Amino acid sequence: MAALTRFLWLWLPMLAVLPAGLARAWETGQADPWDWGVPVLAVAVVVGLLLARRGSAVLAWVAMGVVGPALLFCALAAGRMPDMGALPGLLALAVMGTFGGAWLRFPLPLAQGRLAAVALLALAGLLLWLGPARPIAPVPDRPKLAVLTALPLFWAEPGQAGAAPRDVPIIAVLRTRFTVEPLDDPRFLAGSGARRLLVAQPRALAPEQLVAIDNWVRAGGTALVLADPLLRWPSDLPLGDRRRAPAASLLAPLLTHWRFDPGTLASAEVRHFLPDGRLLTLSGAAIGKVLPQSGKIGRGQVLLLGDADLIDDRLWLADPVRPLDPRAWTADTPALLGEWLGAPIPGERRWMRTPAAVIAGLRWAILAGTGWAILGAMLFGRPFATKRPGTKSENRLERIQENSLTHF
Incomplete structure (x- = not known):
């Protein structure tokens, strides 16, 4: 029974974190370890408070057991390693959360022990804020981009609520890299100053x-042409x-005339x-x-x-009010358009490749987390048996927690 209790202490934190982060990642399809940042930190603090008397080795083991399955899932679902900055970042969140929570309950042998714990948790919060990709900021030097289109990119269609000039999300992103100007007649292109x-x-x-x-391009212009054989853009x-x-x-x-391949309709x-x-x-x-295609x-x-x-x-953004936040993208469309037009948008995203890859990633993440918990339960029998003394109320609370885990 004691071994089962140890296993549950080490296994349940992983089981709480993994689906919580997956729920956020599923909205965008990104395999971004930072999607697990909030649940990792929250669970780590709770674990630190509850296991503060078990010793540093147990706390570190739980921290790694919480983070490892999430990172493994991201790697397998995307078919490539996660961003190298996210690997130590997520682990640092877990370590700071567990030890910060533990030091809140049992301060260090310092006069300002709890203050150090609060500072550690504040540092974890700062890392959680600064670690993920930041929203795109406009650059100061933005070349002119002319846009020739019949799509409602700069205005709302008649009859829609708030019908007025307004940018759709893709234009909002392009404005951070270009001075975007709608073009009504290509005959004015040569005098527009746009390249x-x-x-x-x-x-x-x-x-x-x-x-x-044709003349404008031959004179040195760069054109990105979106020619759709089966447009499905919504319109009232x-x-x-x-x-x-x-x-x-x-x-x-x-x-x-430009000798492009018409491609095959999908x-x-x-x-x-x-x-x-x-x-x-x-x-x-x-699709060609x-x-x-480039010419x-x-x-x-x-x-x-x-x-x-x-x-x-609808095909590249999960949240229409956050077009400048790459973490809300469901495809790399804005970044690719910027790059093809000569103004790259920094940042790289990993994507869940296929349903089979997601299932495999989830399966192996759970198996790895379970194996880690079993190994920890075997190694840390002594820390769970001998613990730092606490107050009567703390001892009573811990007995209640252990009984609830035993009857889980």
Whole structure:
């Protein structure tokens, strides 16, 4: 019975932390160890308070047992090691939480023991705040980016609540790297001063407008073209309304002139991983041999993706009010757009690859945590048998805790 009690003391903290962090990670699909930061710190403090009389070795063992399964899950679910900064960061949270909680209950042999415990927990809170990826901040030098589109990127459709000029989330992110200006007529492109152009499912363009884009690119411009063969962007406007974006791309004459491969239509929603592990979510896309397709046109460059829905925030953002927070992204779309247009957004994310990888990661994380608890129960029989003396109320509380664990 004593061995079972020791096992439960070492096993239940892991069992509390793992699903708590997974619930947050599941919202975005990111395998980010910092998603476990809050539950790790909270459980570590509670464990430190409850096991303060068991010794430093037990506290350290529990801290590693809480963090290890979460890190193992992230590695297996993403198929790659977690961010190297998150590994020591999460372990430091667990250690500071357990020892801070323990020192609150049994202060160090110092005059200001509890003050040291509070300082340690405050340091853990600071690490929890500074450790994860920070929201994107605007850069001071932002080149001009012209945007040619029929999508409602800069305004709300008529009839929507608060119909007025407003940026969709993808534009909010791009504004941190560019001076974004909507473009109504490509014939004004040459005089706009822009050297970068985003073409996202525009309306039908006249031949002279197509020629203006071609001339601008050949003169040294960079264009990112989103030409969707099966647009699914939500709209309350009736079919046939001229204010709607075209259901299929009307840029075929220009793309044919540039000799781009039309690609193969994939009508379903697809999570597409690039060779470097970054993720795009596509819907009704024309996918070529490479993504994106790239071509040198005169002195300029054109990049082509056969999907415009990918910039719809439903396909890359879990929380529409937090577009500048990379931890709320469900795909790398904003970072990739910035990079393709010449203004990278720093930061790297790991993504859960497949349901099978997630299941395997969860299985091995639980097995590893269970094995760690069993090993600890075998090694720490003596610390659980001999403990520091406490007050009568503390001894009574501990007996109640042990009885509850025994009858778990």
